[in-house]
Amino acid sequence: MKPPPFKYLAPDSLEQALELMAQYGGEAKPLAGGQSLIPAMNFRVAQPAVLVDLNRITGLEYIKTAEDGSLAMGAMTRQRDLEFDPQVAERVPLLHECMPHVAHPQIRNRGTLGGSLAHADPAAELPVVAVAASARIRAQGSRGERWIEAEQFFQGMFTTALEPGELLVEVVFPPAEPGIGWSFLEVSRRRGDYAMLGIAASLSLNAQGVCSAARLVFMNAGDGPIEARQAAAGLSGQQPGPEAFEQAAAAAQQEIDPLGNVHATVAYQRHLATVLTRRALAIAAERARGNGNLPAAGAA
Amino acid sequence: MENHQLSLVVNGQPAEGQVEPRLLLSDFLRHELGLTGTHVGCEHGVCGACTVQFDGQPVRSCLMLAVQANGHEVLTVEGLADSREQLHPLQQAFWEAHGLQCGFCTPGFLMTLVPFLAENPDPSEREIREAISGNLCRCTGYQNIVTAVRLAADRLRAI
Incomplete structure (x- = not known):
């Protein structure tokens, strides 16, 4: 045994x-x-x-689109179902994009959304995406329920805001705003391995095609999902392009706090953060242009 | 710790057991039912050797408790072929294309790939390599496994 x-x-x-x-x-x-x-x-x-x-409980496995366009998912929804659900692909493309990177198909057949969030592994994809997409988490205890913003939910390595006896029961992703683009990228030694570093990025462009907001959330870059706030704030008001993205990447790699491991030194993780930030922002900008009343690709 | 009564379907046949909750599904299949085709490698979900189908989907049997299979259906490599005299087309292809050497990892590959080919009957080499990313093989270098999957896919589509 x-x-x-x-x-x-x-x-x-x-x-x-x-x-x-x-x-x-x-x-x-x-x-x-x-x-x-x-x-x-x-x-x-x-x-x-x-x-x-929790596997015998019915009613914790669902994916539902609400009237306001947000997507509500039961905690026991299997990762494999998230991967193939058309509502996820349409409503929360960032989540859809990260799913094939979550371990292997055999693991995703059993692994759940709520389980991965509650486990709060800094090297896991789902917590990073929950933070980057501003998900809200519903927790229920014997004394009632409460909502927790993903940003407040993760409190360190394998540590969450859940109280003893509380269960994570639902995760709600808000609808994507027009003019927002996103990207999820990671580098791992082999497909399905824990990534040496990853990023979930979003970038919003205003009607003039100028960066209005950005989020850069890193995976395996500290003791939980690590957000590079200053790097993201520095993008506001900038023309999206190699120069702005290079600056953001340089700032982001300093803001994160990677721990290093047997596969990647801290210096290499910072290098990956630089490269992935640059690439993720370029992809996000391209998608932002295609998502809203914005100048066509290539105009900026 | 009290034992739990377990009743499930394994390879199409009803199976029963009295198990401690901490007994893993992999160990139940091997030690209680004698189905030693399900191999146990790392026992923490990395190597894929213990992959079985749980309600038709490939899962790691070392990452499930036997009690969790109560009321469910499990398919192991022993249940893959229609009869003892005939190999499943994927097994046949592994044999012909030298998709195995020592054979330790093979049951896990087969149980992963049969549902994969049902979902994706004409996979590209890249798709095949992604599908087997959760199964370790230390002999073949994977090349002949990929060849075997292509061969089986062509044959299965012709059926």
Whole structure:
């Protein structure tokens, strides 16, 4: 047997799950797709006394477009479903674009949206995209529910704003504004490996084709999704192009705080940040021009 | 820890078990049901050798608990071919194209690729390489695996 012994509970409803989480407190761990928790248990790094399996609960697996154009997704929605859902591709293209980079197809068949966010691995794609796309997270506890902005949700390595006993139940991505372009890029040794560095970028152009806002959120560049705010702010009012993007890239690589690992030194991660920022902004600008009443490609 | 009653369908046949919750699906298949075709390599989701189909989709059986399979359907490499005398077209292609040497990783590749070819009957080489990115092979260098998949794809489309 790989994992140490634990008590296994598989409630049928969210209410039951919340009761069990409250009853067992810090002893209990919720089990979503299990693609990070089970390996940690196999290594005995994680040794929860109680496992509350959320897989028997119906009603936490959905992708729904709301009237205002935002996209609501249940926490137990499988990553493979996000990858192929046409609403995701249309409404949250950044999320759609990152999905093939999330581990391997076999992992995405089990892995869930909520599980990946709640796990809060700094090297994971979904937290970075949730921050860059300003997702809101609905958490439910035995005493009620609350909404948490993705930016506030991630609080450090494997640490979130969830209180003990609270479960992440839904993620809502707001509709993309006109004039916004996006890009997700990462560099990994092999397809599906943890990336050495990644970026989720968005760039907004105004009616004159000038940069009006930008977000640059980095993956595996610190203890969570790392946003380069100053680099992004510096783009405002600039003509989109190689010069502005080069400046932003130079600023961004200084703002991040990569830790280095066996595959990439800190210096190499900073180099990747420079290159990926430049490339991501160029792609985002191109898409922004195609998304709204803006000058056609090549005009700027 | 109390045991859990488990009842599922494996390779089209009903199967039962009394399992500790911490028993992995991979170990249940191998040790309780004797289906040792599902190989166990890294046991943390990296190598892909333990890939089985869970309700028709490839998953890592080392990253699931056996109790989670209660009421579900599992297909292992033993259930791939229609009979003991005949290989599945993909198995046949692996054999002919030398898509294996030691064979340890092969069941995982097969269980990953059969649903892939059902979804994408005429894949490009790049698509094939992406599809097998979650399966490690230390013998072949992957070249003959890709060749085998192309061969099987051509044959399966002709059926």
